[in-house]
Amino acid sequence: MKRSLKLFMILAFCLSINTYAQDTKAVVDKIVAEANDNSQLENLAYELLDKNGPRLVGTPQMNSANDWAVAKYKSWGIDARNEKWGEWKGWERGITHVDMVSPRVKTLEAMQLAWSPSTNGKDVTGDVVVIPNVANEAEFKTWLKGIKGKFVMIDMAQPTGRPDYNWEKNGTELSVENMKKDRSEVSRAWSQRVRNTGLTSRTLPAALEEAGAAGILISNWSRGFGANKIFGAATKKVPTIDIGLEDYGTLFRMAEHGDTPKITVKTTGKELGMMPTFNTVAEIRGSELPNEYVVLSAHFDSWDGGTGATDNGTGTLVMMEAMRILKKIYPNPKRTILVGHWGSEEQGLNGSSSFVQDHPEVIKGMQALFNQDNGTGRVVNISGQGFLHAYEFINRWLAPVPSAIRREIDTNFPGTPGGGGSDYASFVAAGAPGFSLSSTSWDYGAYTWHTNKDTYDKIVFEDVRNNAILTAIMTYMASEDDQFFPRDQSVLPLNPRNGQPMSWPTPRNPTRKGGGE
Structure with missing residues (x-):
């Protein structure tokens, strides 16, 4: 009798496992x-x-x-x-429209950052300048006195807009090595330029808008063709605008060569409390x-x-x-x-x-x-x-x-x-x-x-x-x-x-x- 009961319990257990497996398969299917x-x-x-x-x-x-x-x-x-x-x-994103109007005319790839102040739908035109390569904070403060009404670039221009994988696919071993070396040197030099102002990349925008800048221009390249990262603005009164790598480089080179570019900016974002x-x-x-x-x-x-x-x-x-x-x-x-x-x-x-x-x-x-x-x-x-x-x-x-x-x-x-x-x-x-x-x-x-x-x-x-x-x-x-x-x-x-x-x-x-x- 005990043997029969034990066999019955084993059989029932096996049947329950089999039934569970069948039920599971049916549901999964x-x-x-x-x-x-x-x-x-x-x-x-x-x-x-x-x-x-x-x-x-x-x-x-x-x-x-x-x-x-x-x-x-x-x-x-x-x-x-x-x-x-x-x-x-x-905050609600609106239109961002940026045109280079001098020394030639071109509509630029641009987007205001999240929570950026706007131009209240008005066209604002001003010269574009790059933060200077000064020796110390005192020199930078002197430079600040002349930026009222100007748009200030606070990122370096990328030496190449090609992602690394594109270089590695098409370049020689030496050309890839040289590109990375040049990019590192430019990046180090730019970091030193920022440090010499006595500020950081995070505190620069506030100092610039306080000095009367018309807006802040950045380019946060994501290391892919045409891709920029769009985060939040640190400014409270003037717009912060991300410019696509190619257009940012154009403005940067013009400014550094003394051919002062001029842009017109219109942004319509709204602050909503x-x-x-x-x-x-x-x-x-x-x-x-x-x-x-x-x-x-x-x-x-x-x-x-x-x-x-x-x-x-x-x-x-x-x-x-x-x-x-x-x-x-x-x-x-x-x-x-x-x-x-x-x-x-x-x-x-x-x-x-x-x-x-x-x-x-x-x-x-x-x-x-x-x-x-x-x-x-x-x-x-x-x-x-x-x-x-x-x-x-x-x-x-x-x-x-x-x-x-x-x-x-x-x-x-x-x-x-x-x-x-x-x-x-x-x-x-x-x-x-x-x-x-x-x-x-x-x-x-x-x-x-x-x-x-x-x-x-x-x-x-x-x-x-x-x-x-x-x-x-x-x-x-x-x-x-x-x-x-x-x-x-x-x-x-x-x-x-x-x-x-x-x-x-x-x-x-x-x-x-x-x-x-």
């Missing part, structure tokens, strides 16, 4: 089919990027995108809301363990040189599409599935760290968080973030992912906790298991990260679609897992810089009232 046969990614990208545009914190476009995301989730039958976490200096800032949060309530959470994560804000397509429109699209698929295929999850579209990541993870502060119940019940940020490429790395048991759980959740997607992914266990970089770090610092779905580059750093080229056309939709499949499957597996992810932390290695043991990062205190930059 449906997820893959829905993602491939009914993808909404292209339409979501159009609505988010082309129609709404960039999502700089504190702008009407960011708040409009928050409202759009809530409406989109509700159209899929998913509860969604905007949660206010703070306020930021309000303090604006409320939000995280967009949506959830599919858990049916068995509603107080345990699997969190999908992507920052919603962007810089506004382009439309924020790969930073972080693609991460946003991955999480929205994964939620849409899960609602359709897996509408009654075991645990609550929550998605967070965070604000002001670009200024220091402010939206996500505010959420961590405001929602201790989510941190306490968090089974896992999956964050995607760094560009349009396929996911190629997942680190255990220093959690001792990450190997067991991550590998279990990855197991049913189609091999064509899974084989591209390297894993690193237990890894070390991320101290910054993207929003998963806000959760890791609180001791909760947050994981970065890190993607391959597609020349992200040079061409789309914070640049004027970060637009819809740079999206690789096949990679984004595979990332949505990966995220949906891992979320399903984490939700169904019989075990809750343990919080045990691994012993961290020594810091190679000082030889001291590394320590777990501490939660950051978010900036809830910001003034730009």
Whole structure:
């Protein structure tokens, strides 16, 4: 009798495992089919990027995108809301138009920086000058007395507008070596020129506008053809304008040769006072363990040189599409599935760290968080973030992912906790298991990260679609897992810089009232 009972229990256990495997395969197959046969990614990208545009914190476009995301989730039958976490200096980008009017006429490639003061829609014409190569601060102060009404260039002109890879492809070994040597010498000389003013690149703009400059001209080249990074302005009264590398070089050389160029500038950006800032949060309530959470994560804000397509429109699209698929295929999850579209990541993870502060119940019940940020490429790395048991759980959740997607992914266990970089770090610092779905580059750093080229056309939709499949499957597996992810932390290695043991990062205190930059 005992032998028969034991055999029955073994058979029942094997049948339950087989049934679970069959159920898992059925759900995974449906997820893959829905993602491939009914993808909404292209339409979501159009609505988010082309129609709404960039999502700089504190702008009407960011708040409009928050409202759009809530409406989109509700159209899929998913509860969604905007949660206010703070306020930021309000500003709206307008027209930037810059013409060289002497010694010849040319419309220049130009864009005012975020939060830049405008010319109030008026045409302002003035000579262009370069900060001088003075011997000391006293000489610079004397020079300052003559810049009223002039536009001042505060960056060096690049010796070459060709990216290094283009030189290495076409140049000789000696020509590449000489180019890099010349560029280093020019860069060192320029740094010394700035130091001789007694100021820094960050304090120069304020001193120049205080002395009466009509505007500040910069060129923040991203080391890719036609790509410049567009950040925030440090000026409070006059516009700060980024000029494309080629046009900046033309102005610079003219000024240095004594053929003083003259430009006409018109900018129409608007200051809007303090604006409320939000995280967009949506959830599919858990049916068995509603107080345990699997969190999908992507920052919603962007810089506004382009439309924020790969930073972080693609991460946003991955999480929205994964939620849409899960609602359709897996509408009654075991645990609550929550998605967070965070604000002001670009200024220091402010939206996500505010959420961590405001929602201790989510941190306490968090089974896992999956964050995607760094560009349009396929996911190629997942680190255990220093959690001792990450190997067991991550590998279990990855197991049913189609091999064509899974084989591209390297894993690193237990890894070390991320101290910054993207929003998963806000959760890791609180001791909760947050994981970065890190993607391959597609020349992200040079061409789309914070640049004027970060637009819809740079999206690789096949990679984004595979990332949505990966995220949906891992979320399903984490939700169904019989075990809750343990919080045990691994012993961290020594810091190679000082030889001291590394320590777990501490939660950051978010900036809830910001003034730009």
